Amino acid sequence: MSLATASVVVVSRERPGALVRCLMALAQQDHPAFEVVVVADPAGLAAVAATGLAVKAVGFDEANISAARNLGLAQAAGEVVAFIDDDACAEPTWLSRLVAVFADARVMQATGFVRGRNGISFQWRACEVDRFGEDHALDVPEDRVSLHEGSGARAVKTVGTNCAFRAAALRAAGGFDPAFRFFLDEADVNLRLAARGGLTAVVPLAQVHHAFAASARRRADRVPLSLVEIGASTAVFLRRHAPEAAGALPQAVVRRERARLWRHLLRGRIGPLRMRALMAGLRAGWAEGLARRLALEPLPDSGAPFAPLPGTGPRGGVVLVTDRAGRAAALDQAGRAAGARIVTVLVLSRGFRRHRHGFTDGGFWLQEGGAHGKADRKGPVFWRTTAALRGEDERKRLAPVRPVWSDTPLDR
Structure with missing residues (x-):
């Protein structure tokens, strides 16, 4: 099955470092035909230009995520438009899994699962939102796609850092309402689109890692700066x-x-x-x-040409398993191989320290913790295992969302 063309919109403000890391992960996506639209402040645009990545860049330096997303939508030439936050990093299979559900003509919007700062626990699974803005947990299978009907009174909520829409449907509904500068912006879109008919797909294996980085609205410890x-x-x-x-x-x-x-x-x-x-x-x-203007009109189709990001598509993956003594050498090896392959480094120390996992500035994934420590938060507190067996266990855990098996070792 061929995948629809896609546009990934990344909105960024005052976080150039996080933005570059997000783009590095997007460059390793296995979807073969997608473009990236970055809507950012001057510092963000300068950081993007320094990477040399062929992205569409739009300047915008206001604290209004809906207006920024609409600017990205105006440049998006893909059949599907996906959104991810600048402080998030997508698993290599994220976009292809999210886009695949749009092969069903009934699907208008889709969302995936989100892992939190430790890279292990889920920050977001699935829920519905009602017309009062209240969330309701949604019980969905975690290993397969589920399709859901909705209405203008209740619909599946697509989390903003991991969502996608049929571009034509989103434009016809008026896109994002700039009256929502932050908060409930996606929920508003979800209810408006659901009222027009069509289905929402929940795609658990379309996963991103979200850091909740500091911003103008919250500190790094998630304390709000303003309500x-x-x-x-x-x-x-x-x-x-x-x-x-x-x-x-x-x-x-x-x-x-x-x-x-x-x-x-x-x-x-x-x-x-x-x-x-x-x-x-x-x-x-x-x-x-109470005084903000409420008015939406359909948005015009994008007149921009489709500009796919070069070098994307399926590639092999490898996991390097090492101890603390071999950490530096493994990281150096991973950095040299990153991009050509999906590289994961697993550093196992002695003891029971809980694992942490994430995408690095070097362009590879890094997981660290005790050889007997807890990784899957639903798993045992103490793993009775060897380092070799633990490496195989972690490969199996990661394999649904990332290529981890390779018979060809990395050059040392």
């Missing part, structure tokens, strides 16, 4: 999808945000005065959102 846009987006969302509930800031939202801040306060990350100021920002945002 204004959460309040504003909540007001906009309810005005459109549940106007009868837009009379006052919902107490459910107040309780949720207050509980989140209490957790940070109890960990010593913020103080009471800061907590009070953030809650005041939530209320101020609500008032602002």
Whole structure:
């Protein structure tokens, strides 16, 4: 089965290093015909230019992710348009798995699973969102695609760092609403598209790793710097999808945000005065959102030519298993081979230290932890194994989303 052409849109602001790492992972995708559109601030565009990657670059330096995504959509010439955050790195099979479901003409949107900072635990699996903006966990199989109907009242929520849409359908629905500068922007699109008919695909094996990097809205420890846009987006969302509930800031939202801040306060990350100021920002945002313009019109088709990223497509993979003493040599070897193959380095130390896993600035994947330590968070706390057997176990765990088997060793 041939895959539809695709455009991957990456929006970035004030994170040039993370953006470059994201693009390095995209360059190793096994989809053979896709382009990359980067919408970024001047620092981000300069960093992209320095990589030499043949991407479409659009300048934009405002704190409005919906407006930025629409600029990317305007340049996207693929049949399917996918979105990933700049602080995320995609598994090599991510895009092909996400795009494949659009071979079914009924599918209008799709989403995959997201792993968190440790590269092991899932940050996001699947859920539905209702017209009040509330999430509801969705029980889906984790080893195969599932298709879901929706409506303007409830639909599958496509997480913003791992989602794709039939480009024509997204444009016909008006794209992303710039009134949502941040928060609930994808949920709004999901309900609007579901109301038009069609299916949403949940693709568990289309996976990205999301770091939750620091931004203008949150610190690196995930403490929010402002709740204004959460309040504003909540007001906009309810005005459109549940106007009868837009009379006052919902107490459910107040309780949720207050509980989140209490957790940070109890960990010593913020103080009471800061907590009070953030809650005041939530209320101020609500008032602002009540006044934002609500108007959407269909977006025109992209007149831009399709500009596929060179050198993508299937390639072999290899896992280098080493101990701490051999770590430096293995990393050097991996860096020299990265790109030509999908390289994963597994560094096993003595003991029971939990594993961490992620994509590196060197262009390869790195997993580190104790030879007897926990990797899969559902697995045993203590692995009774040898280093060789542990390497095979980790290959099996990674194989569904990444090429890891090769009979040809890397040159040393």
